[in-house]
Amino acid sequence: MNDKLTEQTIIIKNFIDDVRKKLPYRMKSQRKDVNDIIEELEEHIWDKANELAQGQDPSVDQIFFVISQMGSPREIAKEYRHRGKPKIFITDELFSWYWKTLAVAGALTFVVILLSALLSIKVNTPLEITKNFFIWLSLGLLVVFNLISIIFVVLSMQGYLPEDFKRITKPGSKDIVVDSQSIDLQPHDTKQTQRASRIRFNYFRRQEFLIGGIVGIIISILMLTLPNIAFRPLMSTYYMLPLINWLAMIGTILFVANGIRFIQALVGYRERFQQILMVIHCIPIAILVPFFIAFYGQNEIIVNILADLLPGIEVNLMTIIFSGCIFLTILVILVMNVIRVIMIGVKGFPSQRGNYQ
DSSP, X not given: OOGGGHHHHHHHHHHHHHHHHHSXXXXXXXXXXXXXXXXXXXXXXXXXXXXXXXXXXXOHHHHHHHHHXXXXXHHHHHGGGOOSOEETTEEHHHHHXXXXXXXXXXXXXXXXXXHXXXXXXXXXXXXXXXXXXXXXXXHHHHHHHHHHHHHHHHHHHTTOOGGGTSOOXXXXXXXXXXXXXXXXXXXXXXXXXXXXXXXHHTTOOHHHHHHHHHHHHHXXXXXHHHHHHHTGGGTTSTTHHHHHHXXXXXXXXXXXXXXXXXXXXXXXXXXHHHHHHHHHHHHHHHXXXXXXXXXXXXXXXXXXXXXXXXXXXXXXXXXXXXXXXXXXXXXHHHHHHHHHHHHHXXXXXXXGGGGGO
């Protein structure tokens, strides 16, 4: 392109860069699609400007005129948010996920509040327990409904569809030349092959991270708020205040960890960002290990809680089982995070697998 078009080229480039910045966040990881959009937009501007120039070099004024006719970068980018069939405030495509997330979060809320009510059996009458149970359940379900609804409305406004969160497979495959003499006719264990395939690709699923992050955030909020309400009648018991403080700190750590999970689902298949977020996610999970060991040092708290919940049971044995299960769960989650970081670094995402073969 000659020097006369340098200024026009800069104007178009600045306009296109502005459009790129304002594209929906979900498209940040779809570099090929974004590049196609940008190239098409640039070609359209030049085509229209050349029509106005009638065989001559387009002027700066003509470039500005074409751009003004196309609308502002925000208006152009907004068109790429209009995806899916509108249904109330949430798109029809996300509605089934919305209901599933509500069902899971609602069931977990019910279980948590039911356990809280059972803990107050010794200090409250059946009428008070029933009344408090329905009050807490109503408030809990209301909070869950509002939080999940807000999240899915925002996702719908940003143009997210279920396929944006599903595991992406390799984009295209190369032609394969088959040598008929080298075909292996030996029987294969299909189930074993499928099982190995599932294990190999399970280190990143946007759907799992999205729903898991939302549900985890809700559980952590319940851990921060419910104990103060549910255990208030038991505050005279000396081990209740340390337990409430412990649950609040655990809830804070889980809120951070699941918030990172939710961000990972939105970031998508951007390898370097995911590695950084997975390393950061290991930090709150790792904090749980010494934190739990410190709490386990206050053995009388666990013993008294289990003795109240399970009278007549060998408390020391139950303490060991209870503590061991939690400790193993934390270690498994931590190890899985480390494996995910290593797998992405070594093999990339399933969508990028072709680049590493």
